[in-house]
């Protein structure tokens with residue numbers, strides 16, 4: 096990947112990040128992520144398909160409910176929205192190519208700004224998409240997925256496709272249509288719907304049935320539009336149980352899969368599983384991955400981590416090798432990603448204000464996943480991990496258990512079988528053994 100620098104070099108003191116190996120102590124080098132390293136027939140680059148999230152990395156200046164942003168991005172200094180957006184894109188491609196990440200993800204408003212009407216955004220987006228096309232071509236960086244931000248602007252305070260006001264829903268449609276067009280023009284293989292305000296705060300003022308049906312109708316229209324206009328990739332829903340809305344309709348993987356089936360969307364949609372959303376739903380990330388994978392609906396992931404002591408979406412960079420290994424075990428068992436990947440939906444802390452912090456955070460996250468990939472591959476190939484799970488179910492491999500799975504038995508057959516075998520033996524689930532096994536391979 097050639098390092099792409101626009102009119103201004105924004106990250107002057109940082110050159111292309113290289114792989115130095117696990118003994119390196121250089122914070123600006125990869126210890127584990129060697130993009131050409133082959134693991135089980137695929138390079139790390141092909142396995143992990145990393146993406147930089149445009150919103151956190153190039154737009155998020157660190158504001159929180161108690162104070163404004165702390166990071167003064169030089170690309171934001173330009174006097175008008177369009178020039179700032181162009182500069183931001185120069186900075187983005189310089190950062191992404193120096194880091195050596197193959198993909199990026201964006202909302203329409205990350206690249207074009209959220210100022211003005213949806214038609215103002217449309218005009219700017221057209222200019223920025225043309226610039227992105229040129230920059231992608233020159234750098235080799237690709238778009239993993241695109242999306243529309245139909246949750247930040249005040250017009251969406253009551254939702255987008257679930258808004259009780261049809262006029263607002265139509266405005267959201269303009270943004271979604273344009274973001275799908277942009278994704279197609281930039282060769283994105285995914286289009287994500289995250290329903291930040293698709294939910295409700297109070298039942299007293301909400302017709303939940305109508306809202307869910309509207310969401311289904313809207314998504315079918317968006318899908319049909321995409322398919323008619325050449326989008327051959329995957330549509331994705333990103334579940335999250337709450338925040339900003341108190342009750343979000345896309346609560347978790349299983350809720351979303353039920354919705355997709357009911358609304359006739361299951362053939363075109365998969366799930367984009369985010370770590371911190373899984374934990375907000377009271378699940379582990381691995382659980383959410385497994386539920387999606389069992390239904391062949393694991394499309395892509397948003398990588399980050401939550402804070403163990405508080406309950407909201409802190410979007411920290413992933414560093415926990417044990418938990419990421421558990422995730423990689425699920426991803427590898429599911430056969431890995433096809434057109435999805437690992438998008439760092441993660442942000443620096445508000446007081447991480449050095450430019451190098453942006454690089455260090457991503458390098459650290461990438462190394463965590465690369466190391467977890469190696470460990471998970473080792474566990475699956477060289478340990479009794481899978482065998483032990485399979486053996487737990489061996490009573491269904493033959494005889495009456497086999498017939499049961501195929502629907503060939505009646506309740507009376509189960510009764511007769513129980514009579515024949517008597518009180519069953521207690522069989523250990525070996526949980527601690529398996530937890531220890533993971534530690535041993537780490």
Ligand code: XUL
Nearest residue numbers: 242289333369397408440
């Ligand atoms: C918010 C979140 C979003 C989606 C894209 O919690 O994860 O950034 O990933 O809209």
Ligand code: CO
Nearest residue numbers: 333369397440
């Ligand atoms: Co996300």
